[in-house]
Amino acid sequence: MPSVPLHSSATPIVSAVLAFDVGGTDTKAGLVLSAAPGEVPEIVDIQRFRTALDAQRPGPVLVDFLDGLLRRYATEHPQLRIAAVGVTVPGLVDEQRGIGIYAANLGWRDYPFRAELESRMQLPVSFGHDVGAAGDAEVALGAGQGAENAMILVVGTGIAAALYIDGRRLRAGGYAGEVGHAMAPAPDGGLQIMEATGSAGAIGRRYLLAHPDFSGGAREVLTLAKAGDTVAQRIWAEAIAALAFSIAQAVAMIGISKVVIGGGLAEAGDELFEPLAKQIDQLLSFQPRPVLVKAMLGQNAGLIGSALKAQELLSAASSEPSTGALP
Amino acid sequence: MPSVPLHSSATPIVSAVLAFDVGGTDTKAGLVLSAAPGEVPEIVDIQRFRTALDAQRPGPVLVDFLDGLLRRYATEHPQLRIAAVGVTVPGLVDEQRGIGIYAANLGWRDYPFRAELESRMQLPVSFGHDVGAAGDAEVALGAGQGAENAMILVVGTGIAAALYIDGRRLRAGGYAGEVGHAMAPAPDGGLQIMEATGSAGAIGRRYLLAHPDFSGGAREVLTLAKAGDTVAQRIWAEAIAALAFSIAQAVAMIGISKVVIGGGLAEAGDELFEPLAKQIDQLLSFQPRPVLVKAMLGQNAGLIGSALKAQELLSAASSEPSTGALP
Incomplete structure (x- = not known):
């Protein structure tokens, strides 16, 4: 009988979604763990960052900013495998097409965030409206x-x-x-x-x-x-x-x-x-x-809703007959 | 070779839907013929009747009234086979459940019109809101x-x-x-x-x-x-x-x-x-x-919308693998 080490040298890998709630001043980020259906998920390492603003290139600068935070979270949490990213923004959002139509404080017009973020991050990305995502979370898990x-x-x-x-x-x-x-x-x-x-x-x-x-x-x-x-x-x-x-x-x-x-x-x-x-x-x-x-979900409703939408992308992908391996 | 009569003694049978637009004063009725998708259908023999009102039994009296008109239309139009009936009423209507919730001028409260009409008429009956049906017609075939x-x-x-x-x-x-x-x-x-x-x-x-x-x-x-x-x-x-x-x-x-x-x-x-x-x-x-x-559809939008909904019942029934024969 071969000896079995008490502790594996490999860190156990848990899958998570990195959720962002982008605001005109601050962006909140957190790693959202999977939860049983109907349960409010645990969020790990919620942090606030100053939102990167650039009047000339508001869209690309936000993509850079969020990609930088993704790399930082991945480095700081090696025990978690980030399987997808959820992003919400204020203003007018076309969620079907993944486009930020307009946001007064942030400056973009018709920027294709979802496509740009997916291309940069090489991960499935959900892109939605902040209040819409908060609403979805309240309806799925909270007071609604x-x-x-x-x-x-x-x-x-x-x-x-x-x-x-x-x-x-x-x-x-x-x-x-x-x-x-x-x-x-x-x-x-x-x-x-x-x-x-x-x-x-x-x-x-x-x-x-x-x-x-x-x-x-x-x-x-x-x-x-x-x-x-x-x-x-x-x-x-x-x-x-x-x-x-x-x-x-x-x-x-x-x-x-x-x-x-x-x-x-x-x-x-x-x-x-x-x-x-x-x-x-x-x-x-x-x-x-x-x-x-x-x-019921307080200030984290947006993050949770954003994560729920990203998790849906993953379950949609995993239920398809044949998809490429996620990174 | 047997001789074939030039004219069959049997009248050719065309299928139609009998549509009713019930109002607080008058009820409009008409036989709506099938049309190609996207075409406004022809309506045969549009008539107006005084709506039967009864403060004590508003629901049953309306069912009697509409069933009487069905029999009259069937008798007067033997060349048309009435395959379904569409009914719209004003007020608050639960279309999913086929219930007239409330209509100020007509007096009913929570009356199960669709079930009662189907039971009496022995035909598929659609039951909806008058303005909703008119809207559906404008969206399907008119200005919307x-x-x-x-x-x-x-x-x-x-x-x-x-x-x-x-x-x-x-x-x-x-x-x-x-x-x-x-x-x-x-x-x-x-x-x-x-x-x-x-x-x-x-x-x-x-x-x-x-x-x-x-x-x-x-x-x-x-x-x-x-x-x-x-x-x-x-x-x-x-x-x-x-x-x-x-x-x-x-x-x-x-x-x-x-x-x-x-x-x-x-x-x-x-x-x-x-x-x-x-x-x-x-x-x-x-x-x-x-x-x-x-x-675009003018005063007949309600009748047309009502008929569209009844026609949907028929196509849903005919696309099911096995249904009973319609009368």
């Missing part, structure tokens, strides 16, 4: 599970949504879900884009206009409102009115029945959800009132 | 052909839409498309449901409020507006503002890129389409402006 007609509404600096009707996410070539840029009644009586009043960013900015020495954000405005500051109370109420308006539009127009709220503003809890539900109710008639819940 | 992200907006007494995103009609269990009941800015500065200002019905009603001796409808209000009547001009402009608001919401929220306008108001032509396009433009920013076109 089982919902057929759901809105995943991310309320932060700006506002965007992932919309699911009849169990499918609406895409419209990247244009579906930009609810922050739909019109809503403005506090002064006119109309303006909803996120100009309803976003966490707007709440802080509008309070700053009234109090130029203010240095906080939406959280601090809420604290002031609870302490009796009437300007803060008004700005908070106007934000809720704007959000309620857009949610009620989505209910009346496309039949949304569940709203999952994520992003910074969701942390306000009852101070947000209770008045919001009341105002939505007043804007509806025969329609069933939507269930409002807080997102 | 080839559009992936389209709104078929029917502006008549009330307003409803069929919404198509990524090439599929949104259903949400019957709740998608009720844009007439979504909020829009009211002329007096508040909010009210869009059809209270934007529908042809509202245009006539609002002018009547200002001129109690008025006896026309939206068409006459438009004529007065063109002749310089300032009240008529204001009411017309307010209707267009309401329609523009809801269309711009659909563009910004779900990425609609084509709007097919049907119903009575579409007959206004340029007087409707030109100011509407201008106002929609002002409510959008980065979004591509939607193409606005008039519906």
Whole structure:
């Protein structure tokens, strides 16, 4: 009987997906391990990096940047085999064609990210919209599970949504879900884009206009409102009115029945959800009132959604009769 | 060699679908012949009947009524073999389950029309929403052909839409498309449901409020507006503002890129389409402006859509490996 070493000299290899959530300022990265169906996957070594920006060559520079991070993660985690890469970006994204149509802060127009990333990385790459990916994660594993007609509404600096009707996410070539840029009644009586009043960013900015020495954000405005500051109370109420308006539009127009709220503003809890539900109710008639819940996966929803999409690429490839070996 | 009669005593049998478009006042019926793919089918013997109403038993009475019309059509058209029946109704409809959820003017709640009609008629029956069926017809054969992200907006007494995103009609269990009941800015500065200002019905009603001796409808209000009547001009402009608001919401929220306008108001032509396009433009920013076109199939779109759906039942049945013979 041959002797068997207690420890193999070869490190055990576990397969993982490297996920990126590219933002206008920072890019978050993490190695996402496989999980049982319905389980939230473990993410290893989440790090934030300053997003590489270049006004002249925004697309190629981002590809270089992400490829550099891939090499760094591969070197630093030799025990993990990176089998695929998931990338999400903000703005307008054509997920079917893998193209970044437009992103105000990042500067590209119609850049073929998926093809360029796959060519550079020599790995399968999924390419998607950040809020869309976060929505997919909430629907697959989080607060949106089982919902057929759901809105995943991310309320932060700006506002965007992932919309699911009849169990499918609406895409419209990247244009579906930009609810922050739909019109809503403005506090002064006119109309303006909803996120100009309803976003966490707007709440802080509008309070700053009234109090130029203010240095906080939406959280601090809420604290002031609870302490009796009437300007803060008004700005908070106007934000809720704007959000309620857009949610009620989505209910009346496309039949949304569940709203999952994520992003910074969701942390306000009852101070947000209770008045919001009341105002939505007043804007509806025969329609069933939507269930409002807080997102479950928190700030990592985008990374997880991005990884889920990359894992789908792998299982699609492995179920094909004959594919080339993945590197 | 046996002698062959020049004319067979048996009448040649052509297959047809009997289509019904049930409204709150009238029900339209017609025999729809098969057509080549992409061709608008011929409709034989279109008739209007007073819809049978019964506040106590609205569902069963409608089933009796439609079954009576089926027998009448079968008797009067012995040369046609009625192979299936298509039925559309207004209100909230669960097309997947074949259920009329709710119809204000007709009175039913959660009535299983498809099952009851099939049981009574002993024929395959399709059951759908009137505006949804009209939209399907416009997308298949009319002004919406080839559009992936389209709104078929029917502006008549009330307003409803069929919404198509990524090439599929949104259903949400019957709740998608009720844009007439979504909020829009009211002329007096508040909010009210869009059809209270934007529908042809509202245009006539609002002018009547200002001129109690008025006896026309939206068409006459438009004529007065063109002749310089300032009240008529204001009411017309307010209707267009309401329609523009809801269309711009659909563009910004779900990425609609084509709007097919049907119903009575579409007959206004340029007087409707030109100011509407201008106002929609002002409510959008980065979004591509939607193409606005008039519906092509006119008042028979609902009948044709209803028939298309019934024909699909037949082709699905005939492509199954083994089905019972259809009567």
